[in-house]
Amino acid sequence: MSEFSVVGKRLPKVNVWGHLTGTARYADDIQLPRMLYGRLLRSPHAHARIKRIDASRALAHDGVVAVCTGADMPERMGIMPSTQDEYALAVDKVRYIGDPVAAVAAVDEDTAYDALSLIDVEYEPLEPILTIEEALTREDVRIHEDSGRPANVFKDVHLEFGDVEGGFQTAHKVYDNWYFFEGTTHAPMETHSAVASYDGDGKLTLWTSTQVPHYLHRELEKVLGIPRSRIRVIATPNGGGFGGKSDPFSHEFAACLLSMRTKRPVKFTLDREEVFYAHRGRHPVLMHLRTGVSADGDITAVHFQSYLDGGAYASYGIATTYYTGALMTVTYKLPAYKFDGVRVYTNKPACGPKRGHGTTQPRFAFECQLDQIAEDLGLDPIAYRERILQPANSRTVNGLRITSMGLGQCLEEVKRSTRFPEKHGQLPRGKGIGVAGSAYISGAGLPIYWNEMPHSGASVKVDRGGGVTVYCGTSEIGQGSDNVLAVVAAEQLGVLTEDVHVVSGDTSLAPVDLGSYSSRVTFMAGNAVRQAAGRLRTLVVEAAAAKLGVPADRIALAQRRVYDLADPAKGMTFAEAAVLAESKNGTLVSVGSYKPPKDISGDYKGSGVGPTAAYSYQAAVAEVSVDLETGIVTVERITEAHDCGRALNPPAVEGQIEGAAYMGYGEAIAEEQVFRGGLHKKPSLLEYKLPTSMDTPEMKAIIVETIDPEGPFGAKEAGEGPLNPVIPAIANAVYDAIGVRFDETPITPAKVLDALQKNRSRVGPEGLSSQRDPKAAMRRLHATTDAREKKKVMS
Amino acid sequence: MSRHEIRFELNGEARTAEVEADRLLLDLLRADLGATGTKEGCRIGICGTCTVLIDGRPISSCLYPAVYADGRKIRTIEGIASDGGELTPLQRAFIEHGGFQCGICTPGQIVSATALLEAHPTPSGEQIDRWMMGNLCRCTGYAGIRRAIDAAAGTAR
Numbered sequence: 002m003s004e005f006s007v008v009g010k011r012l013p014k015v016n017v018w019g020h021l022t023g024t025a026r027y028a029d030d031i032q033l034p035r036m037l038y039g040r041l042l043r044s045p046h047a048h049a050r051i052k053r054i055d056a057s058r059a060l061a062h063d064g065v066v067a068v069c070t071g072a073d074m075p076e077r078m079g080i081m082p083s084t085q086d087e088y089a090l091a092v093d094k095v096r097y098i099g100d101p102v103a104a105v106a107a108v109d110e111d112t113a114y115d116a117l118s119l120i121d122v123e124y125e126p127l128e129p130i131l132t133i134e135e136a137l138t139r140e141d142v143r144i145h146e147d148s149g150r151p152a153n154v155f156k157d158v159h160l161e162f163g164d165v166e167g168g169f170q171t172a173h174k175v176y177d178n179w180y181f182f183e184g185t186t187h188a189p190m191e192t193h194s195a196v197a198s199y200d201g202d203g204k205l206t207l208w209t210s211t212q213v214p215h216y217l218h219r220e221l222e223k224v225l226g227i228p229r230s231r232i233r234v235i236a237t238p239n240g241g242g243f244g245g246k247s248d249p250f251s252h253e254f255a256a257c258l259l260s261m262r263t264k265r266p267v268k269f270t271l272d273r274e275e276v277f278y279a280h281r282g283r284h285p286v287l288m289h290l291r292t293g294v295s296a297d298g299d300i301t302a303v304h305f306q307s308y309l310d311g312g313a314y315a316s317y318g319i320a321t322t323y324y325t326g327a328l329m330t331v332t333y334k335l336p337a338y339k340f341d342g343v344r345v346y347t348n349k350p351a352c353g354p355k356r357g358h359g360t361t362q363p364r365f366a367f368e369c370q371l372d373q374i375a376e377d378l379g380l381d382p383i384a385y386r387e388r389i390l391q392p393a394n395s396r397t398v399n400g401l402r403i404t405s406m407g408l409g410q411c412l413e414e415v416k417r418s419t420r421f422p423e424k425h426g427q428l429p430r431g432k433g434i435g436v437a438g439s440a441y442i443s444g445a446g447l448p449i450y451w452n453e454m455p456h457s458g459a460s461v462k463v464d465r466g467g468g469v470t471v472y473c474g475t476s477e478i479g480q481g482s483d484n485v486l487a488v489v490a491a492e493q494l495g496v497l498t499e500d501v502h503v504v505s506g507d508t509s510l511a512p513v514d515l516g517s518y519s520s521r522v523t524f525m526a527g528n529a530v531r532q533a534a535g536r537l538r539t540l541v542v543e544a545a546a547a548k549l550g551v552p553a554d555r556i557a558l559a560q561r562r563v564y565d566l567a568d569p570a571k572g573m574t575f576a577e578a579a580v581l582a583e584s585k586n587g588t589l590v591s592v593g594s595y596k597p598p599k600d601i602s603g604d605y606k607g608s609g610v611g612p613t614a615a616y617s618y619q620a621a622v623a624e625v626s627v628d629l630e631t632g633i634v635t636v637e638r639i640t641e642a643h644d645c646g647r648a649l650n651p652p653a654v655e656g657q658i659e660g661a662a663y664m665g666y667g668e669a670i671a672e673e674q675v676f677r678g679g680l681h682k683k684p685s686l687l688e689y690k691l692p693t694s695m696d697t698p699e700m701k702a703i704i705v706e707t708i709d710p711e712g713p714f715g716a717k718e719a720g721e722g723p724l725n726p727v728i729p730a731i732a733n734a735v736y737d738a739i740g741v742r743f744d745e746t747p748i749t750p751a752k753v754l755d756a757l758q759k760n761r762s763r764v765g766p767e768g769l770s771s772q773r774d775p776k777a778a779m780r781r782l783h784a785t786t787d788a789r790e791k792k793k794v795m796s
Numbered sequence: 797m798s799r800h801e802i803r804f805e806l807n808g809e810a811r812t813a814e815v816e817a818d819r820l821l822l823d824l825l826r827a828d829l830g831a832t833g834t835k836e837g838c839r840i841g842i843c844g845t846c847t848v849l850i851d852g853r854p855i856s857s858c859l860y861p862a863v864y865a866d867g868r869k870i871r872t873i874e875g876i877a878s879d880g881g882e883l884t885p886l887q888r889a890f891i892e893h894g895g896f897q898c899g900i901c902t903p904g905q906i907v908s909a910t911a912l913l914e915a916h917p918t919p920s921g922e923q924i925d926r927w928m929m930g931n932l933c934r935c936t937g938y939a940g941i942r943r944a945i946d947a948a949a950g951t952a953r
Contacts, residue, residue, distance in 0.1 A: 013891045013892060014891070017891050017896075018881075018883075019899075020896055020899030020902050021877075021883060021887045021890055021891065021896070021899075021902060021906060022833065022873060022874070022876070022877050022881070022883070022887070023831075023832070023833015023834065023872065023873035023874050023903045024833065024874075025899055026832075027835070027900060029832075029835075029836070030826075030832035032827075032830065032832075187934075188934060189898070189900075189934055190835075190837050190843060190845055190898070190900045190901045190932060190933065190934050191835070191837070191898070191900040192836075192837070238898070238899065239898060240835070240898050240899070240900025240901075241897075241898045241900060241934045241935060242898075243934070270836075272839065273837070273838045273839060273840075478898060479897040479898025479899065479900075479935050480897065481897065652893075652894050653894075655894065656894040656897055656935075656936060656940055659894075659936060659937040659939040659940065660897065660934075660935045660936050660937045661937075662937060663936070663937025663938070663939075664934070664937070666937075685838065685840060685842075686837070686838040686840065686842040686843050686932070687838075687840060687842050691932050691934065693929045693930075693932060693938075694924070694925045694926075694928045694929050694931070694938040694941070694942070695925050695926060695929045697937055697938050697939075699939075700937060700939050702939075
C-alpha cells in the first residue's frame, strides 16, 4: 500500500466541469454592464520615427469614447527591471510591423476597428535591421539608441570555467559545428484578452489571461501612476500560455487607462494575427559548438557561442541569453566550459520565453553533435550518453548544484521500450531511429527583481464543515497548477481533492507567487502549500490526539478521517477534528512560503540564471520514415521518459510529456516564425503550420521517479523539460534514415529533397555570413565588453 | 446592411433574433446570446474552437452567417450535457483520459467528437484522427483526446 492517500493516485483533476460544459470563464467570456471594446492601432513600418499622431478624427467618430497614445503612458516598462526598453504604446519610434501605437475604446468592436483608420500617424521610415549579421555590424542604424552597446547588440555575456584551453589541447578530437534553430511561436488557442474596470472608489480591477499576475501588478503601478494598493489583477484561466503570456502587454495597459478615463469597463481581445506580433516566442539562435573529446569519448572541453535574434525589445532576453549557455553542463560530465552569448535587436516582434526557455536551441545543437561523436566512436548513442552522465548529488563546472538526477534511468527506459539498440543503424534506408537527452529547471533560482522575499506564498483555510481553501498567486494556464495545489493540500490534511477549493492568480486575495513560468509552480508553490497545510495538520492532529487520548505521533489523516494508527476504528471525521482544533486554537488559517536555497549556484556575474533547487531530466526516442520521393518526414512514434521526481498526479505528468513532445515535434518539422522584409510571412493559423491530429505521431510517455529530496513529496517539474530532447531526437532519427545531418530546424520536405538531390551529408549554417564582416564586429564587441568590465572593477 | 429576423432552435429551445446580414453565428452566440461556451480561436475556420452542430453537422460558427441559421437546429457545448448537468460518457472520458488541459479548445473538441460518435459509434483510430483534424489543440498533442474518444466509443458499444 502506498504511503500516500492522494499523491500519486490517478485522480481526475479538480475544477473540470466548467471546461467540459463551456461554463469556465476565460477573459474574453467576461461581459460587464456598459463595457467598451478596445482595439490597438499597430505600426505598418518595421522601423520608423513617429513624427505626429492626430486622433481627433477618430475621437469625433460616432461610437468612439476614448483614444490613447504613447504620450499618455510615457513610463518605460518591461518584464525585466534591468532592461526596460518598452512603452505601453510606442513613444517616438516604432520598431516592428505590428508595434502598438494607439488604442481606441468604442461602444462595439466594429466601431473600434473602424476608428483605427481615422487615427492619423505620420511616420518617417528608417532602414530596418532584419538579420543577426546586420544587427552586429550596422553602427549607423540603431534600433535602441541608448542600449549602451555597439551597433544593435542588446546583451553579450562571456563566461569561462575550468581549463578550457588545456581541455582542447588534450582532446583526441575536436568537433566544430554550426547550428541554427529557427524562431517559433507559442500559438496558444486562446488569443490574449483583458478586461479592465475602474470603479468610483478609485480602484482598478484587471481580469487578464496572464501567466504573471504579480509582475504585471508591479508594471501597472509604474505605468499607470496609481498605487498598487488600488490595483487588483486577476489572472483568468489561461487558454494556453507556453510562455507567451508572461510579459506585460500593450492591451493590458490600454484597457486600464481607457477604463480610468471613461469610468467604464474596457475589453481588449487580440485577434489571431495580433498574437503573432505580440509573440515573445522562441528566439532564432545561430550557434557555434566546439567539443573536445578523448579517445574513449570523454568530453574534455566545450566552447559554445550563441547568437540570439531577439527582435525589437528586451522581454526576458537577458535571461534567455544566459539560458542558452547555463544548462549545457547539467547532463553530461564536462570538466571545462566556455560560453559566449550575444543577443541582438532586430526590427521584428520581440522574442522571449517559450517552453524550454533558451535551453531548447543549445540542447538541439549539443545532442546532434553527441550523436555524431558516438557514431565516430562506434558506440550506440544511448550507451555513449550513459557512459558520460553527470552524477547525481554533484556540482557542475559552472557551479550548479545537482541533487536528484534521473537521466540514466530515462535513457534506460526509452531504450527498453523501443528496443533501440536492435534498430539503430540497422533499419532500411528511409527508416530511422534517434535519441536525445535533456534537462530543465524546476523554477528559476532567482526572481526577476532582486529581493529577499519568498518566491511563493500560500495560505490555507479550513472551514467548520471540513472544507479546505488554498490561496496562492499562481496562474492556472492549463498545466494543472490548481490541481497540483489541491493534491498537496489534500494529502497533508487527509481530505479528498474535491474538498479543496483553490483560489489562484488574484493579487488581492492570494499571497504572492511569482507566476506560472520557468516550471516553478509544482516545486515552489507546492512547497508553500505543503508548509501551510502542514501547520494546520499539526493543530488538527494535536486536537484529535488529545480527544482520543493517544500520542500525536499515532494519529493519521486520510480519506476525510483522523484516526489512531494502532486502532484505525478509533477516530473521527476530519470535520470533527477541525472543529476541535479551531475550538482550541482559534481560526484555522495558516500560511506557508518557499524560497530556493542559497548554495545552488556559483558566485560570479551571471550565476543567477541556471540554478534551480532541482533539475528535471528526460530522454526521447523518435522513430521516423522519410519519403525519398517527396522529402516528407513522418515521425511515427515518440517515446519519452521524464524524471519528474515524483508524479503527484500521474495522468497530469503524462499529459505534460505528451503535450511537450507534440510541441517539439511541430518545431522540428514545420513551425517557423519567419519574415520577409520585416513583414511576418505566416501570421495566421492557415500559414503557420500547427500539427493536427492527422500529423501528430503516436506518443508513449514514461514516468521516472527519483524522489527529489527538496520537492513537495519529492516532485519536480514536468511542463517544459520534455520538449527539449524531442527535436534533436528527430534530427538524429532523420540522419539514421537518410544519412543527412540536419543542423538546422525545421526539417522541411524542401530541405530534405534538396539534400537528397544534391547528395549532401549536411544541411545547416556555415557560420556568421562574412558579407559585412561580423567577425570584426564581434572583436569590437569583445573589446568594449572587456573595457566595460575593467571600468567596473576600477570603480 | 439589411437586417433579418431569424427563428432557430438553440439547444432545444426556440429562439428568435434580429441580425444584420453579415453577422456571424459565432458573434450572435457569444455577444448577443451570452452563450460563451463556444470559443473564438482564429476566425478563419481553421482551428475548430468555434465548432457547433447545425442540424447535426459540425460547422465553424466563425464562418457561418447567422442568417443561414434561420429554421435550423443549433447545438452548442451548452447543449451537450443533460439539462441536469449530467456529463455524457464522452465528457467523462475527456476527464478520465487527459482529453484536455487548458480547456479553451475543449468545447469544440467535445462538439466535434459528439458528432463523430453519432455518425460512427465505433470509429477506428484513423477515423478519429481524420474527423478531429479540424480541431486544433496546443496542449495535449491529441493523445488524450484520442484515448477519450476511444474510451467513450467503448462505453457506447
